[in-house]
Structures are given as C-alpha cells and as structure tokens.
Amino acid sequence: MRLILISLLAGLLGAGHAFDKTCPNPYESCNLGDPTKLNVHLVPHTHDDVGWLKTVDQYFYGAYSNIQQAGVQYILDTVIPHLDEDPAKRFIYVEIAFFERWWQEQSENIKEKVRNLINQRRLEFILGGWCMNDEAATHYNAIIDQMTLGLRFINETFGPCARPLVAWQIDPFGHSREQASLFAQMGFDGLFFGRLDFADKELREKEKRMEEIWRGSESLSPPHADLFTGVNQNGYGPPKGFCFDAYCTDEPIMDDPNLEDYNVDEKVKYFQDAAREQSRHFKTNHIMMTMGSDFQYSNAHMWYKNLDKIIKYVNAAKDSNMSLFYSTPSCYLYALNKAGKNWTVKTDDFFPYADSPHQYWTGYFTSRPTLKGYVRESNRLLQVCKQTEALTANDAVLKRLESSGTSSYPLLEAMGVAQHHDAVSGTSKQHVANDYAKRLYKGRESCKAVISTAVKGSSDYLKFCDYLNITVCNYTQHRSKFTVFVYNPLGRKVNTYVRVPVSDAGGEYTVTDSHGAVVKSQIVPVSMSTILVRRNKGNADSEIVFAAENVPALGYTEFFVTKTNRGFASKVNALQKRSHLKRVEGGDVSIGNEYFKVTFNGKTGQISSILNVESDVAMPMVNQQLLWYNASMGNKESAQQSGAYIFRPNTSTPFTCTQNGIVTLTVLEGNTPLVQEVHQKFSDWAWQIVRLYKGMRYVEVEWTIGPIPFKDGFGKEVITRYDTNLFTNGEFYTDSNGREILKRVIDYRPTWKLNQSEPVAGNYYPVNSRMFLNNSKSQFTILTDRSQGGASLINGSLEVMLHRRLFGEDSKGVGECLNETGQWDDGLITRGKHYLLVDKIEDASKYHRELAEEIFMDPLIAFHDNDAPSEKSGLSADLPKNVHLLTVFKIEDGYWLVRLEHQFQKDDDPELSDPVTVNVKNLFAGYEVVDIEELSLAANSLKTDITRLRWSSADNSVADDDRKLHFSDPYDVTLQPMEIKTYRIKMIKS
C-alpha cells in the first residue's frame, strides 16, 4: 500500500505545485434552507473506528462479523453510487486510515466519480485525520502528525477544494482544550462533538449554549485558537426511531396504504416532535441531525431510501413548517455563521466526561499503560526516523529501501492508527490492542532500518535494544566491545545518561567518547525488581552507566565501550567505580546531588522529603506510597463497574500495596559517582527506584507494577501518591496534550455547579506530560513518560494512576474485562518513570518546560561494533531554549516540512515567554534554505489560502484572523508563546 502512496505523492506533488490551486469559496454548494422554516440538516455519516472490537484491517474488509458486523469497504462502495445518482444526496467521510485503503483498490472509473463528488462537496471529508484521535491520552506531537497524514493525503489526492472545514470528534470520551487550539491552527472553521458531562449538556440545552466559541489557548491571541464548537444533540446517532441502517431495528417508512403497518403519519409526527424538541436547545432556525452511527451505511441504500421518504413526507406535511434536506456539518456550520448571532465563549475543557452520576470515563486515562508507553516511545523513534530520513546524505540508499516499503511511513501510519480514540486510550479488545502494538512494532522496525541507513549507510548497521528499560540487550550483555550510538532529536544539545546492560563477571569496562577521551562510568548491579520483571529475557547482571554530555542537536555522538579483565581495567580506567545494593534497616537514608536531596524514612521506607538544595526549597512528604483502589463491581447506587473506560472505585480509600505497611529499602552503596539509587519494595509486584544522576536537575522515580495479584478477586487500580504538606486549596494543574496547563479544582467545574457523585473518579484528569501543585512559594511537579490519569484529592496531594487490572466490565461495548495477562499470562507488568521537581514557584515553569521536552524527546540509543566513535549535528547552531523543533520531514525531493514551536506559555517565564525569532536560512547543517512558505498546522494548505469564518462572540473578542506577518528577513521565524509554525522549505546543499 505504501509503495502506491509514495508514487502517488510523487506524481501529484510534481515540482512542489501542491498548493498552486486555491479554493475560493468552499461553502458555495451549501443549501442554506428556508429562512421562514425550521431547517433540518440531515447529515448521512458513518463513524468508523480505526480499530476497537476488531482491528483496523478487519473493519476495513468486514472480517470477523461474529464480533461486529462492520465492513468499511462496503460503506464507501455503496454510498458512492447513491451520491452519483442523486444530486440531492450528501455523505461525509472522516477517517482517512480507511479511506486511503479503499481508494487504493478503486478503478479509475470509480476514482473519477469520487473526484467529481468531492469537488461538488457532496462527498465531503470532515475532520480528515488518519483517525479520530483520542484527546485524553494523546500527545500534541502525535495529534499533529496523524492529522497531517490524513489531511495531506486529501490535499494531495483531491486538491484544495476537498479540504475539510470542520473537525468532528463525535466519539472521544471528553475533549481537551489543546485539541481545539490545534484544530483552530489547522484552519478548521468549527468542531462538533458528541460526548460531554451529562449535567453540562443539560445546562447547555436549557441555556441554548449547545454551540459556542471555544478559546483553545490562553497564550495565543484570539481568534487564533478560537474554534466554533457545537455539541450534537444525539451524540452522533439519529433521533430515536430513525435509524435506518442495515443493522438497526427501527421501523422503515412503510408508505403503501394498501399494505399492513402503513406508518407514514406516525413517523412524520415523531420526526416533527424530535426536530421541534431539538430546536428548543439551539439558537438559530437551523438544526443538524446526525443520521448514522458506528460503521453504518454498509448498505447505504437502506438509509437513503428511508431518508428520502422522511424528507418527502415531512416537507409535504401541512403542519410541518420544516425544511429537511441532505447536508453536511460544514454546511450546517455555514448556516450558523450566516445567522449572525453572538456566541458565548468557553475557556476550560471538557474533562472529565461522565454520562451519568456514576459513570466517569476516567479509567481510560490509564488503561493499558504499556501500550500508552509504547506509543509515546514510538513517537520519539518516529521523529528521529523522519529527521534522519530527511537530512541524510544517503538519499539513494534510502530510496532503494523505500521501494521495498521501508520508510518512515509504516510508523507514521501505525502511529496514526494508534492515536485513535480506542487505541492509545486502551479501550479496544485485547486482540486489537495486540494489533496496534504489532503495527507499531513493524513501523519501528522499518524506522530502525531507515535510521541506520540514513546515518550509517546500511539498514542493519545499528543494533537497537527495545528492552533497555529492563536491562536486556542481547547485543551488549555478552560482548566485550561495542560502540554506543546516542542520537538527540532536539534542536539543541542535551546531556543524558546512558545505561547499558552488561555481564560484569570478571571484567571492567572502559568508555571512551568520540574524541577518544575516557568517560567516567559506573557499574550498577541489576535491581531485584528488574530480575523479577525480565524473567528469562536476559541475564545481564549489571548496567554500565555513563553520561553522554552535549549530545549534538539533531545529531549524535558515540561512545566506545571495551571490557577488560579487572586488573587491566583498573589501570587504564581508574575512574570506573564499583557500587552494590545493600538492604537498609532502621535509620533514615538520603541521597543527593547538586540539585536535590531525597530523604527516606527508615521506619516506613517512604520518601519523607525532597529538598531542592540549589534553591533551598524543601518539600516534606507526609506520605509517598503505592496504593490501589478496589474496583467497583457495582453497588446498590449503580450497577456500574470499573472497566476499560470507566473508573469507579468501590470506596474512596485506597489500600496499600505493601503487606504490612512497610516499604523495604535497598540502597546503592559504595562508589556512586554518577548515579545514586534507593530501591523501594512495596511488595513483590510494586516497586520504586529513586535515582539522582550527577548533574541532572530532577529526581527520577522508576515505578514497576505487576503482575497485579488477582486471586483475591478484587480488581485493582494502582496509584502512586505524593502527599506533600503544601496547602493547595483543592487546586492543582495538569497539562493538555503535553502543552498548555489547566488549573483543576477539586469537586468543581468552571461552568456549571457540580454535584459530585464519585469523589475519586470524578476528580481524575488526564495527565499527558505533567501535573503539579503549588502554593504561593513552592511547586511540586511530576512529569510522566506517558499519559496517565491523575488527581489531587486532598490538599497537597498528587496521585497518578499507574496500572489497572479489572474483573468487571463497564458495559461500554468492549465486552472484555481489562485484565491484561501479559507475556507470561500471570498479569502484565508495567514499568515507567516519573520525574519529580521541587522548585520555587517562579522557576517552576521554566524547569518543567525544559525537562518535559527532554523526556518526551529523550535521546535514542543504539549500538554497533565499529570501534571508531563519531559525532555529528544536523543543525548549524542550537535553537533557543524556548523553541522546539517539532517536525523535520522530507516531503519530496528538495522540499521539507518543518515545524518550529514556542514551547512556553505566555506567563511561564519572564524571559523565555517572550516572542522569539529564529532565522532558518542556514539552520540545517550543510543546507541552505532557498524558499519558504508558511502552511497551516496540518501542512495541507498554504497558510494564506485559509480564511476562516468569523464569529461574533459574547465577550466582543472578535478579531481579524488574517494576521499577515511581514518580516524584513523572510527566513526569520518569529514565534509567540505557544505558537507552532509550519513551513514548507526548499533547501539546497550548501
């Protein structure tokens, strides 16, 4: 499939002419109805999950019908002839992961029909992402990538008039503000969705606020991140009684009066009632009805035949005063825009989502933590893949690879699929989750070959070890010499620590850098938790740890490691020191480096304080524990059980993961010049290792959870909790998709009075990269390596959910308990890291912004056996600290897609929050930029070709969206706080 797409891209893009055409008025085909009537926009649509109960390919073909009768191929197959036949009919299509598969199979005849329909906007792409991404467990980098993949396919295949105008997040289980901001920056005129808190919806219905302006950013000036946002009356289904799909059971319109069961009069009345009831909640004389649902229209005829009849009979009814017609969300949006109303403004987000008092969809913030971790880690690999692919000197070799399907595309597509709202969310069936992982694995293998080829000229030069986190690397552990390759995907140098699994028995190791200088290293014995976790996967007994300092921006450095006998090594490598693990019994223990001192209570084994020694901020910990909530199996208040989607503990009090309340401590003793570690055993299945690395400004906490015991029959939702002594007034903060920060307040929603019915689950929020709490002076921040759920249920306390093993099922369709049994069938083990910061309030943002970027784009480690370590940077100079190089991607010969991002919010830091300018003319080492065009965020249009609709808002924040920035130097890129700019650049080798 990829081969075809690549050649197609090449063909369509030609010599960089993809944006030559513009689309003057994409709304011109819209039916705006009858101003004297209630206009009912009937939107035939299908919602095609990119994997859920079945895999994406199974859904495409319609395999495994015994699980679910759903075949996407048939949807498009049967819709097209109906559109082709009747100019009144319309249809929207959303998920490009499916559309692209379908398109590749079509004859030129069908393709021509489709092009015509798209040009008439009767077949209209809505959203147009590779998938309809989750908003709670996704990172903005992956969101942008998956939207770009879909939207660029549309642009390249169908041109500018096919550009989706409306975003469509009808199924995700809650909505992030960052998503709105990104959509706005992608040029969408509006967003519709289906799921929001039931009480929020009730109030909106009452106050006719089902549609308003959503301000997606506190930093970007309105309306740049403003997005007109509408709530669908019926989620995304039709009104009750009007589901005419092949797999629905509503009565068809039976309009022959000579046959039994004639029901036209009854159906017309029901429809009129439904339309009038809906219109009571909306501001204009237009309403939209979503006439479709999951995988519907596989027999399009059934829908259209009955819709044709409903349109005919309702429009003809004397008492109707209604005009029903086929429409699309964009045409409905346009009608709203033309209505000239004033709209209210919303500034918070739509988390958490509850559809009734005991159904909080906050479990999926954490569900399938290893999949969530794999997705995040794969994003880093993908960025490295795209960077090296883009800037390689080995174009010819890479092209040969491409011709066999090896490129960044498999991983791009796998990541596109993985962002789906039942993928990274952890809410698919197990076999589908396996398929997501398999796709990522295949994509990663392709990317590893790309990276190796791009950097080293051959696809198997670099050896990657995917299990370094559990000290497994077959390549290194019994090898006496090897080279460590450390790639830094960031736009400026970083320092990092490398840990390599080795067998230390009878040897010592010498590490030299690319200049031949010996680098200080430390041998650290393998932890008990790792030995338990990795089982028979590997048998390295130690890790060799060393600092990789100043790893070049967008580049790499290498280290040569040799093992010698101990005597020899001692001579040459006097720097290498030994350490060992020692059980601590009684008495407090502390570890410390230049920045932090962490103290452990000798009695409880818990962290008792974290002191920032640099700024002298002490953060006493009342408790720091691993705990578990007992998952509800339903109770008399509600039968709702905790499940893949829903979090519902059966009591608000979590239970300890220890056996007797005591955490067993082990400390790394001896010479520990580079890393100090305290190992905490809460139980055989719950561990923490707290580390301080020399020169690193964070406290690393590696947690290991699993196999979660199940013999007691209790479902367990395991958390880590930090109880500080800060008085926080019930407030804390979480990030939104890894970017802007939102304030959260316990038992409170900003726009409606919350009647809290689930004191734990109802206070959980997505944590994509960080959460923190503070008082006026100090801040305690936790950064994560993946998306998780988090809360602050009592003053000063932060908790993060790490893992879930459930024996109930939440009745949201997945039909399986979230009981991941893992590789050894006794229960999945998950391991991850938290990074803790304790700072003065005024420094806190600066440090968490920088650290978050380094975690999210941490260096990629690989190995090879060439003993001449080298070093290279892809940038001619480091970028400023507040600029993140989000994307480097070669889109065709001579042309690159580049995104630069201001990674600070407006008020984060007195200096770093200032606008910043980068000149890109010679940014990339060895290249000169000779042309630059700014694109929309999803790179599917020239920025100037997009004129978004203007809306009047209640707060008079109407502004001009046509910001044209004129630079004295066209290669100067100036970024406002939180701004992302997307460019197509043309470069030549310099």
Add this chain to the structure above:
Amino acid sequence: MRLILISLLAGLLGAGHAFDKTCPNPYESCNLGDPTKLNVHLVPHTHDDVGWLKTVDQYFYGAYSNIQQAGVQYILDTVIPHLDEDPAKRFIYVEIAFFERWWQEQSENIKEKVRNLINQRRLEFILGGWCMNDEAATHYNAIIDQMTLGLRFINETFGPCARPLVAWQIDPFGHSREQASLFAQMGFDGLFFGRLDFADKELREKEKRMEEIWRGSESLSPPHADLFTGVNQNGYGPPKGFCFDAYCTDEPIMDDPNLEDYNVDEKVKYFQDAAREQSRHFKTNHIMMTMGSDFQYSNAHMWYKNLDKIIKYVNAAKDSNMSLFYSTPSCYLYALNKAGKNWTVKTDDFFPYADSPHQYWTGYFTSRPTLKGYVRESNRLLQVCKQTEALTANDAVLKRLESSGTSSYPLLEAMGVAQHHDAVSGTSKQHVANDYAKRLYKGRESCKAVISTAVKGSSDYLKFCDYLNITVCNYTQHRSKFTVFVYNPLGRKVNTYVRVPVSDAGGEYTVTDSHGAVVKSQIVPVSMSTILVRRNKGNADSEIVFAAENVPALGYTEFFVTKTNRGFASKVNALQKRSHLKRVEGGDVSIGNEYFKVTFNGKTGQISSILNVESDVAMPMVNQQLLWYNASMGNKESAQQSGAYIFRPNTSTPFTCTQNGIVTLTVLEGNTPLVQEVHQKFSDWAWQIVRLYKGMRYVEVEWTIGPIPFKDGFGKEVITRYDTNLFTNGEFYTDSNGREILKRVIDYRPTWKLNQSEPVAGNYYPVNSRMFLNNSKSQFTILTDRSQGGASLINGSLEVMLHRRLFGEDSKGVGECLNETGQWDDGLITRGKHYLLVDKIEDASKYHRELAEEIFMDPLIAFHDNDAPSEKSGLSADLPKNVHLLTVFKIEDGYWLVRLEHQFQKDDDPELSDPVTVNVKNLFAGYEVVDIEELSLAANSLKTDITRLRWSSADNSVADDDRKLHFSDPYDVTLQPMEIKTYRIKMIKS
C-alpha cells in the same frame, strides 16, 4: 395494489393478445461453460418466505428487524443496479407475492431496466408462483391457483420470454408427487429442491442419483407428468465459508496482501475442495451452487463483490481446472440436458422428511388445524366467487365493485399467500398465523360481496354465517322467516343437508323449496360439545335440518323458512318431527340409514362396527378412540422436541382422552327421519358426533378437540384412531394433494433401506383429502375436510392427527411453542369432520372419488329475507361423474379461463376411469363458446408454445411431449384419467 394490477391486466391483455408472442429459445443466453473443466454454476438467489417470523408485508418493507433482519424491498432495490452494471451477473427471483408489491412501487426508469434484464434472462424468474407453496398441507386446486396467479402476472407484465422454466421448491419440508405432476403440466423443464430424508440423500450422493426423472403420475402417460428433478447439494445455502450476505459471518475475501488477514489462498483452496467434493455426487462436469439464503441480498453488493473475487481467483488458480460463472437454475438444467446422459426414474414421493434420525417433519401435517381448515374452506368460497363473478349477469355492478377493490383478487392473493410453506403448514409465528387468517378474512368479505352482487345484484343482499359449524348464525337464530341460499360449485347436481341455527322455543318451522313445495325438516337440539365450544358467541338451541336435493350445477337453489307457533306449524308441516338427546347407559346402540349401520359398544361407548348394509360389507372396529401422544421434550437419544414442524412423541403408546376409559354416549332420540346422531364424550375437551343422514352414502364423524389441557405440563398431540380387523400387511394409502393415491408401507421406503428410529413419527404421512386401508375384499376409507397427518401403525389401524398443543420448541427457527391459545386464551378448540366409507374393494375408489369432490366443494350456504326462493344453474347440462370443473374464471371481457379435470385414476373404476369427452360449445348456460385455446396448466402460455426439454431415462420411457390432439369438433374436450386441461375460451351470450 389490486386496482393497479387490474388496470395493468386490462392494458396488457388488450383484446386477448397476451399469447401473441412466443419465445423461440429461452435458453439461448445460457453460459454452458468449458467442456474440459468442472463448470460451477454460481446462482445468486434469495429465499423470501411469504410470511414466517414476520408477516408478508413486514418482510416486504423490512419491519420488525428485531425479530429478523429481512426486507425484500431492499433485495430487489440493490440487486438491480448490480445486474444493470455488469453483464456477467445474474439473479433469480421466485416469489411473486413480493415481486408484485415491489413492481408497483417502481419508477418507469427502473421498470425499463428490469424489463431489459428479464429479457436477457439475467434477472430470471424461477418457479414464479405467488409463493413457494407447501406440499404436505396443500390441495391441488389451491396450488394451481397460486401458481397461476404468479405465472400469469409474469406473463402479462413481461411476456413469454420471462416464463419460468424451472420450479424451485428449495425449502418445503418434503415433496409430494402430485406437485411434480402439476409442475410438469405447467410446462416446467425441471425442479430443484433442498430437503429430503438424510438417508435418501446419502444414498443418492453415493450413487450419483442427486438428479433424476420424477414420474409424477401413474395415470398420465410419460413424459406428461415426468419432471427432471435435482437435489441441491447444500439445501439452498452456499458451501460452508462462502456466505457473503450482510447478515452472514463468513470471512470476506481479503485480497490486499499489504493488509493483515489476507486470505485469498486459503479461500481458493476451500472453494476448490467444496466444488470437487460436490462434483463427486453429480453425473456431469457441471455443478450448481446456491449462493444465497433466506432474505439474502438486501445488500447485494456484499455478495457480488465477494463472488466476483472468488470467481476471479479460483478461475485464475493454476491448479483449478474449474470454470466459475454466474448462472441460473435453468441454465444449469440446460447444461445437464445438453450433457446427453441417461437418468434414473423415481415414482414415489419424498415424504416424510427427516433431517436426522429423530427429526421427522411430520408434525406440520397437522399443526394449526383451524388455519388448515379455514384455508380449505376459503378455497371453496374462492371458487364460488370466481364462478359467480365470471358468469354473472351483473357485469356493470361488479365492475363498480372492482373499482373499489372488491373482487375475487383479494381472496386469490390471500389464498396465494396462505399456500406458502410456512402458512398453511402451520409453521409461522402466531402473529403471522393471525395475519394469514386476517388476509383470508378480508378476501372472504370481498368475495361475499362479489357473490352477493353477482347473484343478487347488491353486495349485502346475501348474509353469510361463518360459524354454522358451531351452530351460530345471528341472522337466523332469532328470525321468524328467512330464505336459505344453497350454492353448488360442482359441475353437476348434488344433494346436501342444510343445518340452520334457530331458537326453537315456542315455535315450529316450515321449509318450502323454490317451487313452493314443503320440504321435510327436522329439529335437532344443540349438542353439549357445541354449547361448550361456542360459549357466548350464540344462543340458538336447535338446528333445523333439511335436505337440499338436486342443487343445480354451478348454480343455486333456495328454501324459504318460516317459524310459526307450534300448533299452527303442526298443522301445515306435519312432516317436521321432534327429536331430543338422551344419555345411553349400558347396552349397545346402533344408528342406520339406507347405506350404513353404525353400532356402538354400550360399555366402552366406542364404535364397534360399521356395516355397509347396501353391499353387506362389515367393518368391525376393535377400537375407535380419541388418544394423545405425549410430545417429547427431548431425551437422552436426542434433545429434539416436538414442535410446529417436528412430531416426536416421547413414547409410541398414545394415552386415552377419556378420564376412565369410558366414552359417554348420548343419542338423538324421538323422530329422526333425516339425521341420526350419536354424541360421544371422551372428555370435556374431546368429542365426537357420529351422524347418518337419510340418503347420504357416508358416515359423518364430527370431532371436536380442545381446549387441550395443559396444566399437567405435557404437550399433547391428539389423534383419532380406527382399529379395524383388516389384515393389511402394514400397508395403507394416502392421497397426494387431494388427487392421486400413494401406497404407504410401515417402516419402509421404496428406494432405500429405512433404519426406523421414530416408530410413530417416521410413519406419518400427509393426508390432504383421504386415507384408506384394505384387504383383497374390503376397504375402510376416511375422508377429511382439511389436511392432516395420518398413519397406520398396526395392521388394520388408521390414525389421523387432529390437534396439537406443545410446550417444547423444535429449534427449526420459529422460536415459539405451538401453543395456540385461541379466542378465550385457555386453548384453541378445533372442530372438523371425517367421512367414513366401508366398501367392497371394487367400489371403493368410485365412492371416495365422488365423495371427496363433494366434500371439497360442498355447497355454500347463505341467507336473505326475500321470501320468493328461486333456483338457477350455470351449466346447460351436468358434467359426467368423472369430470370436475376445476376452474371458471373471467380473465377479461369476453374471455374465460376454464379447467376441466378427469378426477379418476387409471385403475380406479372400470367405467369411470375411461377417457371422457365433454363438448364445451354450449356448456355454460346462456353462453356460446366461439373460440377455444388450450393453455398450459398455469394458464401463462398457449400449450403449443411450450416445448419441454427431452431427457433420456434409464427405463427407456422417452416419449414425445408434443402430443397434439386433433379433434373433429374443436369444442370436444377429451380427458385422460387424472388429466387437467386448461382453456381460454371466448364466449358470447347466446
């Protein structure tokens, strides 16, 4: 709907030109494959039950999808565009009850497409009846009518090239020989079906006898009733794994190697295996695969897309040596015909059907006995309706009626629907059975108006009483004078007895005939069973009984009844006699008339003998009892339960319906000059009344069963059993659809060795009109008033199943227990009649033939208040005794459809079995036939326009089917035994 069809008929028929065109070679479009390969005829088809789990109209529209996802409108809607688009594709359609509904809704554009497709025979009508009729519970008159209704619609709408060539009985549960004979006479070249005894099929597979010549008649000379008959390998479904319908769950063909689950190689291999396995059982290098099933193709695209792929990949497979192509049953048949093979000949039938050792489909022979009775009785009304409609002097008034939808059509269509194999069979859900009855009721009401109008000039002149069988008639029971209208639908005069419900209190009745002569009458008190049965429906206390003698052929006579006070009546009507009911205790009782004497054992209350006093044949009865089988709820041998389809008693011994073995006798005492009755009470829910009428040559037994008790939790299958002392060697005889007689032998099948696993159910056979047993001298015959199941399980014994009430379910799809609760919810009561004959063997056939005709077409009684009784005959002379006037139907102005039938088998009677000639020139009183054309049996073609395919049979019985009979007088109709001739005649009033 009817209005449209009528005008359409008129339009197309024009001035009698319906048969002007002929169709030279209907097979010319057939693909005959590749002689060097295995040719696989893929037949896309849908099997659309004319009611089953849903009503026919619900199926048409696809309502009640929660019961079954099935909507016929969508099938035709979605198939047509696929045929239109691809000339390789084909589809067959079968049930005209659905097609006609659909056709009426189509635009001229679609109609034109359909006409083209039909002319190319790519959309091919197969069978083409109004429904696919049941074969076990149907009467030949109704079969011919329903086939005629469908086939004439096809001919009139699409012309001769649309004529179905092949009959298609893929679902009925066993197959009658008469059905084959009728199909042959309708001009079909072949028949395919799906269900036959599992052991029969096994043997046929082994011996390659899946296809052979079925000789449908012992009387008609071959090949007039010969029908090439094929058994479908897979019933009517596709081979395992290849069901591609929207509601199937087989895997689609997944042919993109880049996607997961690619399965082309696997699917091709499975298909090849299936085709090769099938071909092992068939004689030629052609096989047919039925690619469809119940209500499939509602999303035709799914089927065709995957079939296209299977054809492509199997044909392309190097090792295939197969040619797959879209085909039809007729093209497959044609390929078989061209193969020039010799075929074996079958002369018996396919009853009973079993699909495994404990699954005998013999329950439905009796299921829903009241529906079966209503259908049979409605047939009589329909024939009267058509006769009077055809021969009325009131054309103008009738035409006005027609314009409001009142004609014979509603009943014709309702009867067409009722013959369906889940209708009269009693195997539908209860709500559907109710719908069948409702349709019949509406049709009957329409016919009553037609009859009244035709005969009397206004639609409400005649008052009909539907409940005369339970002595309920609101019109007569409190009226002091009224006229009784007695219509005889037979082609010769009959004698009958009329029983009119009256209130006798304080009055006597005088009956005078149309000549003013007083007619002897008798007052009979209402029986106890009738009082129990009718409950609050009526309160007549007596019936006035009198003989209607010599009721004119195809005509009526009338009687005037007046009630006077007793004194007065005694004077004028000295003939009227009183009788009363008296309990008999001890001592034998006998009743007798000129022909029979029936004796009852005073101790047991049972009939102890029937003596034919005329021919002096005594038939002692060892027992005559009402008994019940305990319906199985499954046992260790098999979980099979008795249900609507399946009969499975849990023991071979039936239980008595009496409480203590004693039948209570009541006898009609006093003056009983016209009728003598003995009333037998077996229990509160099981009764018999044995009657002898003066001058009538039969013993009438009226049985009343119900409400069958249910509190003991036992399902009951109630039978009547006559244990004679004849030694019958395990042999007995049953009719086939009311016509020819087949010999049955206990625990035996003529063409394979039976391993009897159900000694009761496996010996049951359909009894449509009669069953009998005999030895070399005497015969005991039971004639029935409806279809029932019957058996002879021991020498000399005949049993008939009367009623069934079940609490199990036989898992054949209907999903409801056959537990008819009836009007009062405590259990349905059913009442019917048996007519017993005891004869010398040589007279037996003559008498049962004549009596069967009189039962089946017994006079229709109605009432009015005009006190001038009249009389009229529709024929100028009576027909000979062996000729039955089967059909008189006016098809357009000046043209009539007439069927004459020889109602004797070849060896029935030395005289009456001779060929017989009738001259029709002046047959109809007041008309003169001026033109006559012989048609095929279903009246959809000139007889001479049909040239059936010729087949070589193993018994060398090849004969010429082009029998051209030349008469000296063109209006002489000569009939061979069992021959039916169909004519279109043109008449003018003489």
